[in-house]
Amino acid sequence: MRPAPVKLIIFDCDGTLVDSQHGIVAAMADAFGAEGLAPPTRDRVVGVVGLSLEIAVQRLVPDGGDLARVARMTEAYKAAFAARRRRADHSEPLYDGVRATLERLAARDDVRLGIATGNSRRGVAAVLEREGLARFFATVQTADTHPSKPHPSMVVAAMDETGALPADTVMIGDTTYDIEMACGAGAGAIGVSWGYHPADALRAAGARHVSADCAELERALEAMMFGELAS
Numbered sequence: 638m639r640p641a642p643v644k645l646i647i648f649d650c651d652g653t654l655v656d657s658q659h660g661i662v663a664a665m666a667d668a669f670g671a672e673g674l675a676p677p678t679r680d681r682v683v684g685v686v687g688l689s690l691e692i693a694v695q696r697l698v699p700d701g702g703d704l705a706r707v708a709r710m711t712e713a714y715k716a717a718f719a720a721r722r723r724r725a726d727h728s729e730p731l732y733d734g735v736r737a738t739l740e741r742l743a744a745r746d747d748v749r750l751g752i753a754t755g756n757s758r759r760g761v762a763a764v765l766e767r768e769g770l771a772r773f774f775a776t777v778q779t780a781d782t783h784p785s786k787p788h789p790s791m792v793v794a795a796m797d798e799t800g801a802l803p804a805d806t807v808m809i810g811d812t813t814y815d816i817e818m819a820c821g822a823g824a825g826a827i828g829v830s831w832g833y834h835p836a837d838a839l840r841a842a843g844a845r846h847v848s849a850d851c852a853e854l855e856r857a858l859e860a861m862m863f864g865e866l867a868s
Contacts, residue, residue, distance in 0.1 A: 734851030
């Protein structure tokens, strides 16, 4: 008997699995302050979450064409975020229901889980280790070895690594960059509305569903990957 095809479910990290916005916004303010610049607003910062860091900084800097300044600010952000992560009052919690959803999905024999994130491998490894989640993920793709989202490279690599086909793959994310990345790779996409981009924008980018909580996300996955919509 031919084995059942692998179902690959890929998650974004920041804004989808973990609520890291406070640390991101504060570290970006630190990076801007190091250059004597006024910090960008929260809305502008969360609007670029998901992009590779250097591209995100470039979009936020008033003279984004000054590559030397962008490089300095990128390194300043990394240092500031790492320092804040070591503070006792640092908060980067999982969103409600995420752990239980991952546990249920990982328990299925026909499912492989993955991560595709604009974060660095060191950054996402720190999150997974802290939360005890590393064991759930068969593939982890990061900005260290891929072009920035929405380039489809991370999704394509995750499919190659797990043997999943585009028709059996779905990307879950909170930004239009996640949705566009999935569509570019020929995979399905589900948006989550608890992150950084509005639901209407996620739908316009190509999300087949936008979930308001993890229970709704699991129902959407059941229909899209295992139920009547799977074909």
